[in-house]
Amino acid sequence: MVVIKAFGQVKEQVGMGEFRIEEEMQNVKSLRTYLSDKYPAISWSSVAIAVNKQYAQDQDPLHQGDEIALIPPVSGG
Amino acid sequence: MNTERYQRQIVLPDFGAEGQRKLDTSKVLIVGSGGLGVPVMQYLVGMGVGTITVMDADEVSLSNLHRQVVYTTNDIGRKKVEVAKERLGLLNPEISIIAISEMLTSENAESTIGECNIVVDCTDNIESRYILNDTCVMLDKPFVYGALYRHEGHVSVFNHQGSVSYRDVYPDDSVNVQNCNEVGVLGVLPGIIGCYQAMEVVKILTDFGDPLVGKLMVVNAMTSEHHTFFLGSKKEKVEPTNHVENKKFQTMSWEKLENTDLTKSHLIDVRSAQVFDESHDSRFENIPLQMIAGFEPNPNYEVVLVCDRGIATKQAAAILSSSFPDIQVYQIEGGYQVLAQ
Numbered sequence: 001m002v003v004i005k006a007f008g009q010v011k012e013q014v015g016m017g018e019f020r021i022e023e024e025m026q027n028v029k030s031l032r033t034y035l036s037d038k039y040p041a042i043s044w045s046s047v048a049i050a051v052n053k054q055y056a057q058d059q060d061p062l063h064q065g066d067e068i069a070l071i072p073p074v075s076g077g
Numbered sequence: 078m079n080t081e082r083y084q085r086q087i088v089l090p091d092f093g094a095e096g097q098r099k100l101d102t103s104k105v106l107i108v109g110s111g112g113l114g115v116p117v118m119q120y121l122v123g124m125g126v127g128t129i130t131v132m133d134a135d136e137v138s139l140s141n142l143h144r145q146v147v148y149t150t151n152d153i154g155r156k157k158v159e160v161a162k163e164r165l166g167l168l169n170p171e172i173s174i175i176a177i178s179e180m181l182t183s184e185n186a187e188s189t190i191g192e193c194n195i196v197v198d199c200t201d202n203i204e205s206r207y208i209l210n211d212t213c214v215m216l217d218k219p220f221v222y223g224a225l226y227r228h229e230g231h232v233s234v235f236n237h238q239g240s241v242s243y244r245d246v247y248p249d250d251s252v253n254v255q256n257c258n259e260v261g262v263l264g265v266l267p268g269i270i271g272c273y274q275a276m277e278v279v280k281i282l283t284d285f286g287d288p289l290v291g292k293l294m295v296v297n298a299m300t301s302e303h304h305t306f307f308l309g310s311k312k313e314k315v316e317p318t319n320h321v322e323n324k325k326f327q328t329m330s331w332e333k334l335e336n337t338d339l340t341k342s343h344l345i346d347v348r349s350a351q352v353f354d355e356s357h358d359s360r361f362e363n364i365p366l367q368m369i370a371g372f373e374p375n376p377n378y379e380v381v382l383v384c385d386r387g388i389a390t391k392q393a394a395a396i397l398s399s400s401f402p403d404i405q406v407y408q409i410e411g412g413y414q415v416l417a418q
Binding site: 005007008009043045046048050053054055069071072073074075076077 | 203251304
């Protein structure tokens with residue numbers, strides 16, 4: 001289980017700011033794949049992912065209870 | 078410098094006369110004079126940054142005024158940068174304000190950014206942000222990033238003394254992102270985020286406090302929550318900076334190209350496919366600048382880049398060197414224009 005916090009436009013696209021994923025995820029890449037299957041309209045390759053407040057790369061492992069942040073690019077000024 | 082004007086900040090022991098002197102001798106470029114740019118310029122002008130350049134091609138419109146509060150209803154239709162220069166000149170006539178009524182483009186980025194110590198990213202579109210980022214990486218200038226989505230604001234300091242850049246966090250520059258005109262924004266939010274940006278500028282220029290280098294702060298104005306994410310250091314790339322810079326800035330003349338063994342070189346023309354099709358040197362393959370981020374060179378090869386005048390190749394070289402710091406990149410000096418002369 002991991003806890004997800006969504007920011008920017010992703011928050012609206014997934015329809016909630018915070019949710020849990022019960023499935024086991026090996027690493028950030030498997031999370032991206034899971035999210036791409038569930039929310040195919042979102043361009044997941046452009047969304048930055050942080051694990052426990054730390055910017056993460058695809059190969060970084062995920063652990064039970066990790067807090068994930070999904071931070072898409074935002075552009076308003 | 079009239080110290081009475083700045084007395085209330087000079088009296089701060091950790092800022093002091095030295096901090097004020099540093100502001101006075103600094104040059105700041107503010108790209109965008111809209112929702113974020115307005116508070117940034119108001120405070121930096123008030124606080125006494127010596128030279129402030131404001132860049133924006135837009136005119137004041139009625140729908141700007143709820144958040145861009147330096148402009149008045151009487152200014153509608155006038156160039157934003159001209160109004161800003163006029164009005165902020167009254168706030169502080171002791172500093173110099175330069176107004177450039179242009180958008181930031183790959184043509185003017187190097188000359189405008191090259192003139193300043195730090196850039197403030199107050200743009201409202203992603204294309205300008207990547208041009209700004211890549212030019213800052215190339216010229217080794219820090220930039221203070223600010224951006225909004227509805228009730229959320231993002232702030233960071235990128236590329237400061239080799240720290241991560243925007244492209245390191247968001248490598249995909251093909252993404253389509255909406256701006257404030259499309260999604261809406263409450264008037265006060267750009268004010269809050271712009272003030273954070275102005276504070277970061279002051280921290281970097283006067284070398285005090287703990288700036289948001291390698292960190293991204295996300296502020297939710299609805300819940301008053303602040304989240305800070307650590308973007309990582311780029312220390313492994315800091316040490317060989319000169320090495321990387323040298324590799325990045327290497328140029329090659331057409332004559333030298335003739336006398337170079339090109340068996341282990343990628344020869345790349347970064348102009349658009351349309352221009353490439355009209356005419357090109359047949360030894361070069363075409364990878365337009367917009368696509369260069371997706372190119373993966375053979376690690377044992379060198380890269381030779383060409384464009385029209387040698388400007389797009391600088392950006393392409395910055396992008397390639399950022400992803401592949403060990404690859405030797407050459408740019409054909411003066412591009413195809415040299416051949417035409």
